[in-house]
Amino acid sequence: MTIEGLFKNRQSYYYKNLGKYLKYVLNDHFVILLLVLAGATGLAYQNYLESVLVEALLPRVVLTLVILLVIFSGNIRTLVKPADAVFLLPKEKEFNLIMRRNLVYSLTFHSFYTVVIGFLTVPLLIGIEKMEPDNQIIWILTLVFWKVTHGIYLYYSLKQHQLETSRNIRYVIIAISLTGILTSVFISVFIGFFIALAAVSIFFLYVFIYTRSENWNWESLIETEQRRTQQIYSIINMFIETPYSKHKVKRLKFLDFLYNFSVFNQNPEIYFLSRMFIRNYNFSGLYLRLVLIGGIAIYFSNNWIINSVISVLFLYLIGFQLIPLRQVFKKTVYFRLYPNTDTDKINTIQKLLVILLAGSTIVYSLASISSGWVTMTALLAINIMFIYLFVYGYLPRRLNKKEKFS
Known part of the structure; x- marks a missing residue:
């Protein structure tokens, strides 16, 4: 079996297993409850938008915190197993293609809910007069660019390099992201857009051109995937007992x-x-x-x-x-x-x-x-x-x- 076929089988088994438990989580009562909660939250949000003041500081601070939470949430789905550190080590070049596909898949998934959050926050930006209705696509693209930047950093952090280098790059990503979001919320959406575009372009070139020859850190790959899976099943375990939650x-x-x-x-x-x-x-x-x-x-x-x-x-x-x-x-x-x-x-x-x-x-x-x-x-x-x-x-x-x- 090829490495591509191996990960296709893992992906099929992963989603089949996940779907088996999600049907117990997303039962009729819970879905109705979520719909009612979403409706109540939406109504409260609408009432808040009608009373928000243009010069108010609190909505800007809350918006910044929400966007930062969205940007720095999530991880890359790799489906790596502990035994891969031994058996897939000779196939590391072929594994690069698998990891790029995993990155694209994860970024697509994370960008979807980022876009949803972006559209939900558009009325608030219009309410504080930091954006015109015709420019909402600029705001959405800004959020997607920051999300992609964070995803590329997660991809980079799974490779072998000095711990100090990875830590410094992480601090740079956080600082630039915070600066860009604050610029969009407090100064101008257009300036924030160009900061995000420059950040994602530079970091893309750095990871996929300058450091593309670096090998994978298999211990980090395994620990990250186990932690991601554990987080998912710890939520499912609140509804039904699973053998995967510790x-x-x-x-x-x-x-x-x-x-x-x-x-x-x-x-x-x-x-x-x-x-x-x-x-x-x-x-x-x-x-x-x-x-x-x-x-x-x-x-x-x-x-x-x-x-x-x-x-x-x-x-x-x-x-x-x-x-x-x-x-x-x-x-x-x-x-x-x-x-x-x-x-x-x-x-x-x-x-x-x-x-x-x-x-x-x-x-x-x-x-x-x-x-x-x-x-x-x-x-x-x-x-x-x-x-x-x-x-x-x-x-x-x-x-x-x-x-x-x-």
């Missing part, structure tokens, strides 16, 4: 003060489950991200109906994503031997979810304080009602149903 467990000693409260010391189950939640970044990290994103979305919306929809949706997402905590009991041998019933375990999960969702409710209510005390109180009441219905109505049925089919 849980990260960290000792977070600074959170030990939480266990001074009696609620965490009532029984071994709640103590163990709460410890597992905090130490397992797949759970605690997801919880913190959803709380933060929901709080920011509510903070920038002054409509109490939109705030209510956003808070309930994020509470549902948090609760739904933490249902797999039930697997902690099933996988821990101590709780198979411990003399307790399934009802006790469900009650333990309910107690932990009440604590976590109550914490989220407090954050969301405080985020809406700028809309007035009446709005904050109404939001708090709606969230408490939802928590009660979700934890004591939906959750037991869901867990009992999963138990029957497991």
